[in-house]
Amino acid sequence: MKKLSMIAAMLSLLVSTGSQAMGPFEVYEQALRNDPVFLGALKERDAGQENRAIGRAGLLPRISYNYNQGRNDSKATYLNERGNLHEDRHYTSSGSTLMLQQPLIDYEAYANYRKGVAQALFADETFRGKSQELLVRVLTYYTQALFAQDQIEIAQASKKAYEEQFQQNEQLFRQGEGTRTDILEAESRxxxxxxxxxEARNEQDAALRELGALIGVPSVAVSELAPLAQAFQSFPLEPANFDTWHALALANNPILASQRQALEVARYEVERNRAGHLPKLNAYASVRKSESDSGNTYNQRYDTNTIGLEVNVPLFAGGGVSASVRQASANLEQAEYELDGKTRETLIELRRQFSACLSGVSKLRAYQKALNSAEALVVSTKQSILGGERVNLDALNAEQQLYSTRRDLAQARYDYLMAWTKLHYYAGTLRETDLARVDEAFVRR
Structure with missing residues (x-):
């Protein structure tokens, strides 16, 4: 079955990429069906949802039925004025009981129910967080693969330029116009x-394999990925002030929401243990039929209908209840500290991504201008060398600056996309529509 599912995934990938390359959104759609982490999170949520029903069961009526039948061999002894009389009895005994119980006052059951509700909500929020995390993972591996491809192309272009420079320096050296240092410098570069x-190829291979794992295939070819449009600049930042993002994160971040539900779970666990000191009141009704169920009822049948109340008052349990309450209280305080820690961590990351979005726009403009200047510098340097105003080392430095600027510009563009996406992720507002918006920045070939 695993082989069949892998073949099906590969066929669907071929069909989807037969006409055009995949964008991040197409990868995400396939990851929804194939990513084992996401599918595991889906089952984790389904399992967590059952805690609500499990907790509610303690508040609902319980019906049980018991039946027994046995073969008895006994010896009865009677005492009278003539001495002891013995009677051997060989008989069959049976009994059946139908019991209905309904808790009336049971604080432990109530606390357990509220704990189950909190656990179900915790499962919901955890799944929401992992769903948004899948969006981030898709775009992370996607941009890593494309940036590695940019690095490969930049490295290949620089190698070509350095090779030409190396050959030119060798020729000049043979003609007595160059130096050995120029040759070594070009060779080193x-x-x-x-x-x-x-290094870039290794990084790309890892990113492509991660993408393949998301969509259920061994690996993805970089040619199947849509590249980022050269004209891409930035997205409008809405809202534009951090205070609004701060409020959104506190209200919507799934990690914080799940931690708050974990706090509720710990709080009701304290209450559940504290209920060990409290009495319980149950109503019950039973229908019992018995025949010769004891020596005193030999050869007798009874049909008994009973309805009543049952009170259970705990008096002493060896100190176990008090210890359980103290343990649960310590766990509650731990959950409070973890919520505080997660809140600070989330808000710090939120601020970092917000600042990266703001500064990213300026960085992109600056790198674009730097690239234009670097390209012009290479041309002017080569012309200056022909005029005798510059040397070959100046040309190598200009080429190096050009390729470094290209790499930095590519890195800044992908960093901006990730910062914009992670800003929505930490704010808890990341949706498929956001990924679809990012997807529009990639061009299909």
Missing amino acids: FELATAEEI
Whole structure:
């Protein structure tokens, strides 16, 4: 079955990419059906939902039926004035009981029910967080693969330029116009670019395999991914002030919401244990039929209908209840500290991504201008070398600056996309529509 599902996933991938490359949203749609982490989270939520029904069961009536039948061999002894008389009895005994019980006052059952509700809500919020996390993971691996491809292409272009420079320096050296240092400098830059290309290929392979794991195939080819549009600049930041994002995160962040539900679980666990000191009151009704169920009822049948109340008052349990309350109270305080810690951590990350979005727009403009300047610098440097005003090392430095600027611009564009996405993630407002908006920034070939 696993092989069939993998084949089906690969066929669907081929069909979807036959006409055009995949964007992040197409990857996300396939990940919804194939990502084991997300599918596991779905089952985790389903299991957590049952806690509500489990807790409610303690407040509802309980009906039980018991039946027994046995073969008895006994010896009865009677005392009278003539001495002891013995009678051997061989008989069958039976009994059946139908019992209905309804809790009337049971604080433990009530606390357990409220705990189950909190556990179900915790499962919901945890799943919501992992659903949004899937959006982030898809875009993370997608942009990592594309950025690695940019690095590979930049490294290949720089290698070509350094190789040409190396050949030119060798020719000048043979003509007595160049130096050995120029040759070594060009060779060093070429080898450095080769190492950068190897590293980028390794990073790309890892990112593509992560994407493949999301959609249920061994790996994805980078040619199947839609590249980021060269004209992409930025998205409008709405809302534009951090205070609103701060309020959104406190109200909607699924991690914080799940931690608050975990706090409720711990609080009702304290109440459930404290109920061990409280009495319980149950109403019950039973229908019992018995025949020879004891020596005193030999050869007798009884049909008994009973209705009544049952009170259970705990007096002493060896100190176990008090210890359980103290333990649950400590766990409650731990949950409070964890909520405070998660809140601070989330708000710090929220602020970091908000600042990255604001500064990212300026960085993109600055890097674009720097790229234009670097391209012009390469041209002017080569012309200056022909005029004798510059040397070959200046050309190598200009080429190095050009390729570094290209790499930094590519990195800044992907960083901006991730910051914009993570800002919505930490605010708890990340939706499929947001990924669809990001998807529009990628062009289909």
